[in-house]
Amino acid sequence: MSEMITADLVDLDLSAQTKEAAARALAERMVAKGRVTDLDGFLADVAAREAQMPTGLDGGIGIPHCRSEHVTEPTLAFGRSAAGIDFGAPDGPADLIFLIAAPAGADDAHLTILSSLARQLMNAEFTSALRAVDDAAAAAALIRGDETPAAGTSENSVAEPIAAASAGTATEGTAPVPGATVDDGSAPAPGAAATDGAPSDNDARPFRVVAVTSCPTGIAHTYMAAESLENAGREAGIDIVVETQGSAGFTRLDPAVIAAADGVIFAHDVPVRDKDRFAGKPTVDVGVKAGINRPAALLTEVRGKAERGEVTSGSAAATPVERGGESGEGYGTKLRKWLMSGVSYMVPFVAAGGLLIALGFAIGGYKINKAPSVMDHFLWTQADSWGALFFQIGVVSFGFLVPVLAGYIAYGMADRPGLVPGFVGGAISLTINAGFLGGLAAGLIAGGVVIGIQKVKIPRPCAASCRWW
Structure with a gap:
């Protein structure tokens, strides 16, 4: 497998003024590398995905992405803009732009790498290192995980999940979460709720939350929302287990984990699959970008609903549109x-x-x-x-x-x-x-x-x- 990003796919002086121009500039590099066969067709697919929901994120990040039949292999291009480019983020323009291109039939191994990268965009050390790097080859190596941020590298560094994903190892970004089962019809493995962020007082039961994240493409926002919620849960001392209904596979939460949860968060832009599993629990239902941008507020909201005893009833059977929504439309x-x-x-x-x-x-x-x-x-x-x-x-x-x-x-x-x-x-x-x-x-x-x-x-x-x- 050729490298997903190389120095030729990095532009540290991106001069584009609009998101369309930025996507074109980065896509042209993909065309030059033979990763994209039809520039205009690919850009049309990028624009269609952008029309579903802006891909700008808080913290100066833009992640235009799509699945396209014009992509020969999963590819990532990175551009850094000094002036910033408006990708629709609430906090202003983005200076770090990642163009993610996935073939229409991309396999799980490639999508695992992309989803791992999406999670790392929530890592402040990673984004700071990308803003400081002054060499295209070094930037590509940092994104691939060949290099880690020079200072303050933690156990959540870029190298571990992306390198592990490249080797086919289960990673934090896409591996089955604790107490989860892969949606292959097999029986759920016995397990308990996750212990991330558990209080030091082992006698006190922490507040437990299960969450589902999903987005139309299932490549970036799905995993970024999961990472953001997990980080906020650790900081708040809340046990949280996230089910990512993304392109790299649908990992079903263990029913025992759901039963033990005190609350549920849905951060999604496509219908949640098998939503009835979560009926009867305090639920917060928002778009996927809310899971990325304000995870702490969502955890506070679901805790408040639990304290007030607000629960959801069983949901009705899916409508024809919702049944079709499982294919990925937002x-x-x-x-x-x-x-x-x-x-x-x-x-x-x-x-x-x-x-x-x-x-x-x-x-x-x-x-x-x-x-x-x-x-x-x-x-x-x-x-x-x-x-x-x-x-x-x-x-x-x-x-x-x-x-x-x-x-x-x-x-x-x-x-x-x-x-x-x-x-x-x-x-x-x-x-x-x-x-x-x-x-x-x-x-x-x-x-x-x-x-x-x-x-x-x-x-x-x-x-x-x-x-x-």
């Missing part, structure tokens, strides 16, 4: 998916109706739209009658477009309970001449209302009569 794309759910079911009506209308014109001529209803006049032996029949059936088919669109938008949001209000809303939009846009709005409103109603706890005596809901 919440930023959910609106598009809801709309496309409606459009996908509407298309057959468009195709069938359009074909029938075209046949009607072909058989009956361009004035067939003026023909009387076939219910009043139809002759089996007359071509115009058949043309009118096809045309009028096509028009009826077109009449279903808006109700079907609205109904299946609501279905994508709330599953089957959304169908009836969605269809009714679409029919109303036709009645009031709101048209296609009215159908879009009706579907979104219907789905949102049903989701809201589903969150209401139904009294047990009414549960049987509301089972359809």
